[in-house]
Amino acid sequence: MADANPRDPSLAAAAMRAAFDVQHAASRNGGIPSAAARRDRLDRLKQLVLVNADAFADAISADFGTRSRTETKLLEIIPTLSAIKHARKAVSRWMKPERRRVEATFQPAKAWVRHEPLGVIGIISPWNYPLQLALSPLVDALAAGNRAMLKPSELTPAFSALLESTIAAQFAADEVTVVTGGTETGKAFSSLPFDHLLFTGSTAVGREVYKAAAANLVPVTLELGGKSPAMLFDDYSIEKAARSIAFGKFVNAGQTCIAPDYVLVPRAKAQALAEAILAQTRHSYPQVAGNADYSGVISERHRLRLTGAIEAARDAGATILAHEDEGTSAAGKIGPTIVLGAPAEGLLLGEEIFGPILPIIPYDSEDEAIAFMLARERPLALYAFSDRSSDHWRLLDRVISGGVTLNGTLMHIAQESLPFGGVGASGIGAYHGEEGFKRFSHARAIHKIGAVNVFERMGPPWGKTAAFVARMLTR
Ligand code: NAD
Secondary structure, eight states: OOOSOTTOHHHHHHHHHHHHHHHHHHHHHSOOOOHHHHHHHHHHHHHHHHHTHHHHHHHHHHHHSSOOHHHHIIIIIHHHHHHHHHHHHHHHHHHSOEEEOOOGGGOSEEEEEEEEEOSEEEEEOOSSSHHHHHHHHHHHHHHTTOEEEEEOOTTOHHHHHHHHHHHHHHSOTTTEEEOOOSHHHHHHHHTSOOSEEEEESOHHHHHHHHHHHHHTTOOEEEEOOOOOEEEEOTTSOHHHHHHHHHHHHHGGGGOOTTSOOEEEEEGGGHHHHHHHHHHHHHHHOSOSTTOTTSOOOSOHHHHHHHHHHHHHHHHTTOEEEEOOOTTTTTTTOOOOEEEESOOSSSHHHHSOOOSSEEEEEEESSHHHHHHHHHTSOOOSEEEEEOSOHHHHHHHHHHOOOSEEEESSSSGGGGOTTSOEEOOGGGEEOEESHHHHHHHTEEEEEEEEEOSOOHHHHTTTTTOHHHHHHHHHHTO
16 A cells, blocks of 8 residues: 555545544454464465565565575575475464463463464565565464555555565455555654554664654564674684674675674684685675675665765775675666774774675774673674684673574574564564464463362452451461
8 A cells, every 4th residue: 555645745645544443343252263273374474575586586686776686585585485384384383372280279270372373464674675564474373363554665666566566466455465655644643542562773763763652552673773783703714704794794795783892802713714805805805896696785875874884984094895886876876885993083993884885893802802892782693603602602691682593694694583673672572473362462461260160269358268368368
């Protein structure tokens, strides 16, 4: 459902509200969908993704100027299909009521928790992995038996239009719908009285969404960003670390929420690590400008923000190691860039970078490195490179993050068995797999009284038996 009339926001908001009302009525009147009905919805989603995989990759590449089609397949299409497969297989088990213990005082009786659909789920998604970040929450919402409305980003118009038409072709309007538009649409969308709202995007917009949802007492999951650190311990191979860090940082040209934002490295190894990362980028991306495997920056505004940060660091005396070639900026790209000596003030150490620029920060002691991380908001991801598990556990004990990959980058997000989410400023709540199913379910408490209700039989009027029981239970 596109903006009914983009020049008339009230009309667009009314159309959105009407679409919501259709889903809301269906969720209240339709009862709880069976496991088979949920699997059918997941199957239709799988079909949609499979049949349109190439068209999605083309649309996303058009939106980015260049986006590696292989990256779209590996990092968006396949994770979405894998989430569908996992949910499809597990959904009957997840739906089974869980038997819980009943205290002796309340016997004979039985107790269960049953996970039931919440109703209508709102999903607002960003531009950086537009398919995966719209459809992966949808998988969990459908597995949990809900209906859903999606609001993808206005910065990926080709993708969003394709998502809208393909969803409309596969799903009834009372099952899943897509609303397209920008900030104003987002504001109206987050003001709808959903049964749950999942937002993926920046921390600043997340605050606005949280406020809008609070007005309707809508519970939220906020999947936000932040500065995710990587820390190298002194025993670990520089080459291995460089390969993992370059991989995690430069896929999608650094526009990845869990990309390593900066690297902490023992001072004596800082220069060697910077050079090894640069060498790795030259190997992974022999050219930049004309290379279909190296992504562009999403918009000119975003590109200028990043090139401005590089220039500011250079002006402040930082050393810049850049892998660029002729035509890089004309192609809407920024080559992999490593910065040594980034100024303490400024974008590179002050904000989430969200682009292909990597500050390397030398440390003299582990305490100093940890203090650097603790001085910042709790990050979405944390990466630690060491051959000693004791280093890993010491770091995990002191620095909290949404998720962690040890001796690698990014891979924790791909594990269906692990929850994905932030903590503190990097987010509220987690989803993926069973945690996603539970996120979009109401855990309903059910208690069934047995042949006699002993508690009730004691009174009132409360007599000697009740007084005796009270005495016994307070001993
Ligand atoms: P953004 O916050 O600018 O936009 C996200 C979505 O919110 C878009 O669909 C946008 O149209 C909508 N929106 C904008 N203003 C709104 C408002 N006032 N009310 C409601 N909706 C509004 O984020 P972005 O630039 O698209 O994405 C980049 C950010 O997302 C980065 O900070 C990144 O770390 C974060 N991110 C987080 C995850 C995660 O899983 N935690 C994943 C990807 C990106």
